[in-house]
Amino acid sequence: MESNQTSKKAIVVGAGLVGSLWAVFLARRGYQVEVYERRSDMRAAGYTGGRSINLAMSERGWKAIEKAGIREKIEKVAIPMPGRMIHSVEGELSFQPYGKAGEAIYSVSRGGLNLELLSIAGSFPNVQFFFDHRCLDADLERPVLTFEDTGTGAVKTVEAPLVFAADGAFSAVRYAIQKTDRFNYNQFYLEHGYKELSIPPDANGRHRIDPSALHIWPRGNFMLIALPNADGSFTCTLFLPFEGEVSFEKLTGNDAVNAFFKKYFADALPHMPTLLDDFWGNPTSSLVTVKCAPWQWQNRILLIGDAAHAIVPFYGQGMNAGFEDCTILDAMHDELDGDWSRIIPQFARERQPDGDAIAELAQRNFIEMRDLVGDPQFLLRKKIAARLHERHPDFLPVYSMVTFSNTPYHVALEEDDAQNRLFERVLRLEDAEHNWDGVEEVFGQWLNGKLNS
Amino acid sequence: MESNQTSKKAIVVGAGLVGSLWAVFLARRGYQVEVYERRSDMRAAGYTGGRSINLAMSERGWKAIEKAGIREKIEKVAIPMPGRMIHSVEGELSFQPYGKAGEAIYSVSRGGLNLELLSIAGSFPNVQFFFDHRCLDADLERPVLTFEDTGTGAVKTVEAPLVFAADGAFSAVRYAIQKTDRFNYNQFYLEHGYKELSIPPDANGRHRIDPSALHIWPRGNFMLIALPNADGSFTCTLFLPFEGEVSFEKLTGNDAVNAFFKKYFADALPHMPTLLDDFWGNPTSSLVTVKCAPWQWQNRILLIGDAAHAIVPFYGQGMNAGFEDCTILDAMHDELDGDWSRIIPQFARERQPDGDAIAELAQRNFIEMRDLVGDPQFLLRKKIAARLHERHPDFLPVYSMVTFSNTPYHVALEEDDAQNRLFERVLRLEDAEHNWDGVEEVFGQWLNGKLNS
Numbered sequence: 001m002e003s004n005q006t007s008k009k010a011i012v013v014g015a016g017l018v019g020s021l022w023a024v025f026l027a028r029r030g031y032q033v034e035v036y037e038r039r040s041d042m043r044a045a046g047y048t049g050g051r052s053i054n055l056a057m058s059e060r061g062w063k064a065i066e067k068a069g070i071r072e073k074i075e076k077v078a079i080p081m082p083g084r085m086i087h088s089v090e091g092e093l094s095f096q097p098y099g100k101a102g103e104a105i106y107s108v109s110r111g112g113l114n115l116e117l118l119s120i121a122g123s124f125p126n127v128q129f130f131f132d133h134r135c136l137d138a139d140l141e142r143p144v145l146t147f148e149d150t151g152t153g154a155v156k157t158v159e160a161p162l163v164f165a166a167d168g169a170f171s172a173v174r175y176a177i178q179k180t181d182r183f184n185y186n187q188f189y190l191e192h193g194y195k196e197l198s199i200p201p202d203a204n205g206r207h208r209i210d211p212s213a214l215h216i217w218p219r220g221n222f223m224l225i226a227l228p229n230a231d232g233s234f235t236c237t238l239f240l241p242f243e244g245e246v247s248f249e250k251l252t253g254n255d256a257v258n259a260f261f262k263k264y265f266a267d268a269l270p271h272m273p274t275l276l277d278d279f280w281g282n283p284t285s286s287l288v289t290v291k292c293a294p295w296q297w298q299n300r301i302l303l304i305g306d307a308a309h310a311i312v313p314f315y316g317q318g319m320n321a322g323f324e325d326c327t328i329l330d331a332m333h334d335e336l337d338g339d340w341s342r343i344i345p346q347f348a349r350e351r352q353p354d355g356d357a358i359a360e361l362a363q364r365n366f367i368e369m370r371d372l373v374g375d376p377q378f379l380l381r382k383k384i385a386a387r388l389h390e391r392h393p394d395f396l397p398v399y400s401m402v403t404f405s406n407t408p409y410h411v412a413l414e415e416d417d418a419q420n421r422l423f424e425r426v427l428r429l430e431d432a433e434h435n436w437d438g439v440e441e442v443f444g445q446w447l448n449g450k451l452n453s
Numbered sequence: 454m455e456s457n458q459t460s461k462k463a464i465v466v467g468a469g470l471v472g473s474l475w476a477v478f479l480a481r482r483g484y485q486v487e488v489y490e491r492r493s494d495m496r497a498a499g500y501t502g503g504r505s506i507n508l509a510m511s512e513r514g515w516k517a518i519e520k521a522g523i524r525e526k527i528e529k530v531a532i533p534m535p536g537r538m539i540h541s542v543e544g545e546l547s548f549q550p551y552g553k554a555g556e557a558i559y560s561v562s563r564g565g566l567n568l569e570l571l572s573i574a575g576s577f578p579n580v581q582f583f584f585d586h587r588c589l590d591a592d593l594e595r596p597v598l599t600f601e602d603t604g605t606g607a608v609k610t611v612e613a614p615l616v617f618a619a620d621g622a623f624s625a626v627r628y629a630i631q632k633t634d635r636f637n638y639n640q641f642y643l644e645h646g647y648k649e650l651s652i653p654p655d656a657n658g659r660h661r662i663d664p665s666a667l668h669i670w671p672r673g674n675f676m677l678i679a680l681p682n683a684d685g686s687f688t689c690t691l692f693l694p695f696e697g698e699v700s701f702e703k704l705t706g707n708d709a710v711n712a713f714f715k716k717y718f719a720d721a722l723p724h725m726p727t728l729l730d731d732f733w734g735n736p737t738s739s740l741v742t743v744k745c746a747p748w749q750w751q752n753r754i755l756l757i758g759d760a761a762h763a764i765v766p767f768y769g770q771g772m773n774a775g776f777e778d779c780t781i782l783d784a785m786h787d788e789l790d791g792d793w794s795r796i797i798p799q800f801a802r803e804r805q806p807d808g809d810a811i812a813e814l815a816q817r818n819f820i821e822m823r824d825l826v827g828d829p830q831f832l833l834r835k836k837i838a839a840r841l842h843e844r845h846p847d848f849l850p851v852y853s854m855v856t857f858s859n860t861p862y863h864v865a866l867e868e869d870d871a872q873n874r875l876f877e878r879v880l881r882l883e884d885a886e887h888n889w890d891g892v893e894e895v896f897g898q899w900l901n902g903k904l905n906s
Contacts (some may be wrong), residue, residue, distance in 0.1 A: 128724070170632070182739050186639040286635050
């Protein structure tokens with residue numbers, strides 16, 4: 001079966017995380033793979049551009065990485081984060097485990113991971129890279145893709161009978177498909193932006209705060225987070241509204257920035273000696289969600305990764321979802337005998353509800369993260385959920401389902417809706433925290449489907 | 454005030470209904486107006502292309518037409534439709550008035566109206582038309598627009614300090630804005646398509662069925678409608694899913710089409726001698742809703758009409774909404790002293806909720822129209838609503854608010870939500886039709902705001 005695929009050509013647009021991983025999967029099956037990438041070859045030039053924001057690798061990501069054969073390599077530089085470390089305004093710390101003992105998400109450098117994936121893809125003789133190639137347009141009917149060589153300015157067209165568009169949230173291929181009839185498309189920006197900051201290593205090259213956690217400073221409508229790096233530093237991200245009472249537009253100078261951090265992130269400030277340089281040197285970036293359908297064009301062009309489902313980063317699932325696209329596509333290749341005219345429509349049809357679901361879950365988790373300290377109702381819900389899980393091990397927190405399992409995202413979203421119905425009723429109980437009989441009764445009704453809608 | 458505007462240049466992209474009406478408004482204020490239009494000059498070439506589907510002019514449309522000075526001219530060829538004529542499967546007719554006595558919507562030919570608007574715009578010496586000019590792109594920063602002369606193939610750029618993009622649901626200007634940061638955009642297609650058909654005049658040149666109504670053959674998941682024309686014909690539109698049990702894809706040949714009409718539209722079939730020619734000669738078109746925000750770019754480019762808010766045709770409000778954009782913009786010109794740097798952002802901010810609202814109302818009305826006969830609950834609701842309106846004249850049907858008033862669409866949508874809550878409760882009453890005391894009690898609670906959420 002694989003032998004008659006060897007002469008088949010596949011084009012991958014984008015050599016980011018998902019594009020380069022998918023090139024590896026295709027190369028292993030013997031395809032002649034051409035990968036076109038807007039940026040320069042980071043193997044030569046070093047990692048530049050794109051978001052340097054750290055990634056939280058979890059089950060779905062590991063599964064794909066393992067198939068690509070680089071799990072061990074990545075594991076060596078990945079830092080386990082078994083839970084969240086919550087920082088209150090007063091500087092009190094509280095640790096919330098993400099899952100059971102032994103379960104963790106892993107802080108991974110986007111650049112480092114991308115480099116590894118490019119290296120392994122480049123080790124296949126049947127993978128050819130074209131860096132500094134910006135996709136300008138796709139002529140879907142012929143079909144050809146048009147690229148600009150950003151070094152020379154030369155424009156060339158490439159025949160493209162089989163295309164995997166992994167060219168990200170602002171996919172040029174998707175913009176072309178968007179103009180075709182009956183293509184549903186939605187891009188939605190949060191009112192919040194983000195800015196990267198950092199906590200450098202201490203004088204001895206060690207982490208200044210506990211490296212075995214994802215740190216969160218939740219402040220209601222905004223928050224700061226920090227993920228550990230292998231070199232002793234932390235990459236921090238400030239999520240804040242662009243406009244309004246407390247917002248980026250109000251942080252107009254050094255005094256305003258210092259005062260803001262002193263007021264809201266007092267315990268982090270001493271660890272951020274480069275705060276002002278970081279703040280003025282790094283851009284304020286926006287946060288987009290993209291949903292579209294169908295993810296494919298005439299069984300010949302398939303959108304994968306962010307090109308199909310760009311999501312906000314608050315569930316740590318952007319990369320994991322893109323990598324899972326590869327795992328699932330690869331399994332369908334076996335199931336459907338490498339017949340792309342069937343694989344592409346089936347993947348587009350079956351996988352899309354999962355893309356929509358993780359987009360929704362990621363938006364919901366932003367609210368959860370921001371409210372972690374502030375909202376007593378929310379904390380009470382957490383407490384009761386944990387106790388329910390102890391007594392009824394089948395009652396799995398949605399976070400675990402998303403992060404530590406391969407359950408389809410759309411099932412996790414349905415469970416989230418269901419658990420929201422459950423806790424809406426539970427929290428209406430008088431003194432729910434101590435009324436365990438009442439909680440159990442509502443839980444029983446919920447299990448029996450009596451709390452539907 | 455107006456005198457210092459005379460040298461000011463304004464570009465209008467699109468000479469469809471909204472573009473040519475807006476050119477008239479600008480011309481009257483002394484602007485040097487350049488209008489660019491993809492199609493040929495229909496004043497010379499006759500009306501071609503675009504949708505020929507009839508329009509239902511109502512209050513908002515008339516108000517703008519009157520300001521443009523052509524109300525009387527259009528009234529002469531507009532056919533009043535004071536209500537819907539419902540055709541059951543068995544061929545029974547029932548007439549439902551749209552509003553009070555004297556209230557009607559008016560069937561108007563899209564082509565004829567567009568011609569009138571072009572003629573009056575063209576009568577101003579300060580309006581210059583560029584037909585056969587397709588907008589290819591907008592360079593927002595300079596800012597310039599790029600047009601292709603579709604006759605010669607020549608490409609030219611036009612300086613564009615002040616642009617009104619009235620270039621329709623697939624606006625080229627909007628596609629350019631879509632790629633800028635923090636622009637929210639949503640295009641959504643119904644699963645239904647539509648096809649135009651016709652009922653020609655009878656041998657004596659007269660209407661074959663009652664011309665003083667909008668005819669509807671509601672069939673649950675699909676429907677046929679017919680609007681009268683001044684020449685004795687009707688323009689019919691079949692709305693049907695593209696795929697599925699009963700769908701366009703199932704109508705594969707003459708036999709299938711004939712059988713379908715015989716089964717579902719038996720009383721219309723004898724009046725449609727050109728059915729098969731129409732069916733195979735006319736395209737099956739899709740139905741898109743477009744929502745976006747903000748409707749403007751840096752106080753210099755404004756999206757109006759379908760370019761800002763394309764909606765499905767089921768409320769008969771597409772043109773009316775676009776014309777109301779012109780009325781409102783014109784009023785803001787007075788209010789803000791012709792200062793576009795304030796008019797454009799204010800219009801974009803204040804009018805957008807109305808665009809979103811009429812998009813939502815139009816989608817809801819599709820369900821209403823299709824269910825007109827089939828759903829007894831719906832008919833009961835109609836009956837009770839009419840009686841409530843009789844006894845409480847302040848209780849206005851949402852249809853009247855949208856069609857016979859200038860109440861902002863977002864207020865009408867809120868009222869629709871509120872009335873849905875009311876009738877959800879009313880229809881839960883036992884034997885609601887005859888339990889008038891019960892209805893009045895629920896209505897009283899509703900008025901007091903006790904049925905909120």
